[in-house]
Amino acid sequence: MIYETANTMKTKKLSLGIVGGGPNSWIGHVHRISARFDDRYEIVAGVFSRNSKLSISFGKSIGISKDRCYSNYKEMADKESKRNDCIKVVSIMTPPASHQVIAEKFIDKNIHIISDKPFAGNLDQAKKLYKKIKSNKKIKYALTHNYSSYPMVREAKVLIEKGKIGKVQYINVEYIQDWSGGTKITSKNAKKKLTWKIDNKIVGVSAVLNEIGTHAYHLASYISGLKGKQVFADIKQISNKIKMDDNAQVMINFTNGAKGMFWTNVMARGGVYGLKIRVFGSKGSLEWVQNNPGYLKLNPGKGAVKLLERGFHNAELSKKFSRIKFGHPEGYLDAFANIYKEFSDSLKTKSKKRFFYPNEDEGLETAKFINACKVSSKRKRWVKI
Numbered sequence: 001m002i003y004e005t006a007n008t009m010k011t012k013k014l015s016l017g018i019v020g021g022g023p024n025s026w027i028g029h030v031h032r033i034s035a036r037f038d039d040r041y042e043i044v045a046g047v048f049s050r051n052s053k054l055s056i057s058f059g060k061s062i063g064i065s066k067d068r069c070y071s072n073y074k075e076m077a078d079k080e081s082k083r084n085d086c087i088k089v090v091s092i093m094t095p096p097a098s099h100q101v102i103a104e105k106f107i108d109k110n111i112h113i114i115s116d117k118p119f120a121g122n123l124d125q126a127k128k129l130y131k132k133i134k135s136n137k138k139i140k141y142a143l144t145h146n147y148s149s150y151p152m153v154r155e156a157k158v159l160i161e162k163g164k165i166g167k168v169q170y171i172n173v174e175y176i177q178d179w180s181g182g183t184k185i186t187s188k189n190a191k192k193k194l195t196w197k198i199d200n201k202i203v204g205v206s207a208v209l210n211e212i213g214t215h216a217y218h219l220a221s222y223i224s225g226l227k228g229k230q231v232f233a234d235i236k237q238i239s240n241k242i243k244m245d246d247n248a249q250v251m252i253n254f255t256n257g258a259k260g261m262f263w264t265n266v267m268a269r270g271g272v273y274g275l276k277i278r279v280f281g282s283k284g285s286l287e288w289v290q291n292n293p294g295y296l297k298l299n300p301g302k303g304a305v306k307l308l309e310r311g312f313h314n315a316e317l318s319k320k321f322s323r324i325k326f327g328h329p330e331g332y333l334d335a336f337a338n339i340y341k342e343f344s345d346s347l348k349t350k351s352k353k354r355f356f357y358p359n360e361d362e363g364l365e366t367a368k369f370i371n372a373c374k375v376s377s378k379r380k381r382w383v384k385i
């Protein structure tokens, strides 16, 4: 596939509205910084919390004019769409089960969407949202599966497309987190510690899969270019008293016959943001670890392992997505900002070429994957994705 990459020319900023990401939301901060990183967007409107007082005071505190700090997303979509200077793009960073309804409201007003993952809370919502996006030719949609935006992840994708490791045969992804905060989670403190993550009406069909399993599946498909065909999943709840999925082991068969294994866990003590992917092909293999994101291990199969370095001469593509010279560390924010940068370029072109940023196609795929895992885990058998 031929991809479009973002250009470096500066043009008029895109006006951006925000839904979610209030005062204590870390990812809210990440979105706001990412949007500003390349001076492509200007945040001019928002609703930052379900609590309207908090939303308005927070909006004002980050410099948004009072008349564009809204009490809820419906009011924001309605009032913005009547303004001559209506926002061009809205970024959604609320909990999973609300992504669909919020996005649809803005799509109806012809406002482009950048949404955080998961695509939707469950497969039903995902299908509705996908249909809605496809039915409006005036809007574009980007999904912040941000791990796919690291320069060396994109380098890996292109190396595989060029056949450097041959036909992909095995993919292993490990993504573990520790939500315990170092203490024992009990039925008494679970609500305080895990908030909406223990409520399926808010987190959606599965906490561990909607929160991080979706990243594991997306990363594997993105790098390999393969879609999942079947899964055999084993999903575990933290306990009978706390109804939250905290561990998922997933065996997966891909469309080309490749096999994969994902391990995702949100209660792995000390397992702080351990994201790692290994892809093995008929000729060689690749390995990327988020904690050392500037490097990609390439084993061409015929000799010594090569360590490819971001921005260096042996990783040409990665230069396009690097803001920092090789040899200096680059990270999460830079990768996230690649989505904002490319999305603004995509809004300027009618080209049919795909950009590297994940969109609704990948969104629906991830929702199908999660749904199949839930069914498989319940029925204890292989299930089609």
Ligand SMILES: NC(=O)c1ccc[n+]([C@@H]2O[C@H](COP(=O)([O-])OP(=O)(O)OC[C@H]3O[C@@H](n4cnc5c(N)ncnc54)[C@H](O)[C@@H]3O)[C@@H](O)[C@H]2O)c1
Residues within 6 Å of the ligand: 019, 020, 021, 022, 023, 024, 025, 026, 027, 028, 047, 048, 049, 050, 051, 072, 073, 093, 094, 095, 096, 098, 116, 117, 118, 144, 145, 146, 210, 211
């Ligand atoms: N891409 C990533 O790496 C990444 C990392 C963390 C979180 N996330 C995603 O971001 C989303 C939010 O997660 P979080 O950890 O920031 O949650 P959070 O609870 O810390 O923050 C959510 C914020 O949204 C606000 N909110 C909720 N419903 C709203 C509504 N209807 N209108 C306006 N504001 C509303 C809340 O008041 C809160 O400020 C989730 O979908 C999560 O999966 C993505």
